[in-house]
Amino acid sequence: MKTELMEVLEKGAKKGxxxxxxxxxxxxxxxxxxxxxxxxxxxxxxxxxxxxxxSFTYFYNQALKYGKCVQPGxxxxxxxxxxxxxxxxxxxxxxxxxKEIEKIIEINKEKKAKPFYFYTTGRSLDPEFVRYLTEKxxxxxxxxxxxxxxxxxIKRKIITNWTKSEKILEIIKSLKKSKIALIHFNFRQxxxxxxxxxxxxxxxxxxxxxxxxxxxxxxSFIKNxxxxxxxxxxxxxxxxxxxxxxxxxxxxxxxxxxxxxxWKNKDLLKKVFKNIQLTKRDIILCSKGSYKVMKNVxxxxxxxxxxxxxxxxxxxxxTAITSKDVIKKxxxxxxxxxxxxxxxxxxxxxxxxxxxDYEAKSAKxxxxxFPGIKFNIIKIPKEIINSSLSVEDCYRFYKEIEL
Ligand code: SF4
Numbered sequence: 001m002k003t004e005l006m007e008v009l010e011k012g013a014k015k016g017x018x019x020x021x022x023x024x025x026x027x028x029x030x031x032x033x034x035x036x037x038x039x040x041x042x043x044x045x046x047x048x049x050x051x052x053x054x055s056f057t058y059f060y061n062q063a064l065k066y067g068k069c070v071q072p073g074x075x076x077x078x079x080x081x082x083x084x085x086x087x088x089x090x091x092x093x094x095x096x097x098x099k100e101i102e103k104i105i106e107i108n109k110e111k112k113a114k115p116f117y118f119y120t121t122g123r124s125l126d127p128e129f130v131r132y133l134t135e136k137x138x139x140x141x142x143x144x145x146x147x148x149x150x151x152x153x154i155k156r157k158i159i160t161n162w163t164k165s166e167k168i169l170e171i172i173k174s175l176k177k178s179k180i181a182l183i184h185f186n187f188r189q190x191x192x193x194x195x196x197x198x199x200x201x202x203x204x205x206x207x208x209x210x211x212x213x214x215x216x217x218x219x220s221f222i223k224n225x226x227x228x229x230x231x232x233x234x235x236x237x238x239x240x241x242x243x244x245x246x247x248x249x250x251x252x253x254x255x256x257x258x259x260x261x262x263w264k265n266k267d268l269l270k271k272v273f274k275n276i277q278l279t280k281r282d283i284i285l286c287s288k289g290s291y292k293v294m295k296n297v298x299x300x301x302x303x304x305x306x307x308x309x310x311x312x313x314x315x316x317x318x319t320a321i322t323s324k325d326v327i328k329k330x331x332x333x334x335x336x337x338x339x340x341x342x343x344x345x346x347x348x349x350x351x352x353x354x355x356x357d358y359e360a361k362s363a364k365x366x367x368x369x370f371p372g373i374k375f376n377i378i379k380i381p382k383e384i385i386n387s388s389l390s391v392e393d394c395y396r397f398y399k400e401i402e403l
């Protein structure tokens with residue numbers, strides 16, 4: 001008889017995903033995984049312990065049977081009216097041996113998979129093994145290394161099982177064409193961290209600079225760190241733009257500020273609404289992150305408002321909004337505004353299997369509650385969802401728009 005674990009492994013192989021649900025041993029104090037169950041009580045995590053020889057062999061045979069490329073990832077399933085999720089933690093903490101990791105890469109090589117980035121914090125990575133895989137598999141082994149910062153004092157404060165920078169630097173020296181994620185804490189530290197990587201003189205390294213967010217469950221020191229970092233984010237961008245010759249060996253990208261995504265893609269957003277005759281009886285509802293830009297672009301034609309998401313704190317993306325949040329918002333609108341004709345909502349709220357939110361509710365659930373209102377779900381183009389921001393994008397955003 002097939003066990004629950006075998007079912008999950010088989011589904012993964014069928015989809016081309018190596019499922020994982022390792023209780024992440026890293027312990028970042030800003031992690032969102034820990035609060036997911038408190039925020040979304042209907043969300044369940046898939047049952048997948050650390051891999052052992054037996055479970056890996058089962059998965060591997062299934063992968064060969066279905067013949068897909070296999071890349072690590074989070075699987076979302078719908079079962080008994082609940083969303084079942086896999087945790088998306090460090091690939092190298094999943095219990096796979098070096099041989100097994102290589103077998104996965106071999107499958108991808110055979111299938112000529114697109115370059116894929118294996119996410120890791122580096123804690124369980126042996127720099128020699130990284131060098132070996134990088135040289136042997138070039139296109140098929142790239143990592144997304146979450147460095148966060150090289151400042152040991154900050155790391156000690158925010159990560160329980162942090163990895164010494166000495167080891168992280170050894171790993172970076174073994175890489176080609178990989179990505180390194182840094183978190184911006186303050187101007188001085190971010191510049192220092194970029195310089196550290198730049199001075200290694202390695203070609204084809206991308207650095208992704210992220211902003212720290214907090215939700216309502218994070219301790220106050222995380223909230224303070226996140227809020228402080230927000231203020232001088234603009235300075236970092238200006239400095240990098242004006243001193244680009246100093247950072248010749250790295251390609252710098254940004255994952256934030258959130259408003260910049262909507263601003264960068266405002267023409268695409270206008271195009272989405274091009275054939276819709278908007279009136280003052282319509283309302284566009286969006287995430288907090290895109291609100292100011294949406295308002296700026298559409299407010300002459302239509303009312304724009306945002307839906308607070310369930311995470312609270314500084315999170316502001318549409319994927320964190322649930323159908324219940326939408327209902328709460330619409331009820332509020334109805335009290336203050338009569339005569340509503342249509343409400344426009346982004347499809348990214350129901351992103352799980354392109355149909356459900358975190359609580360396994362679809363847009364139909366919202367529509368049923370308000371039979372007198374017409375809801376239009378606006379498909380958000382993939383280019384917006386998958387985009388990252390260049391130095392130039394962010395620089396122009398801060399220069400050209402006064403929000
Ligand atoms: S590595 Fe990722 S999943 Fe693990 S604790 Fe840190 S943020 Fe959470």
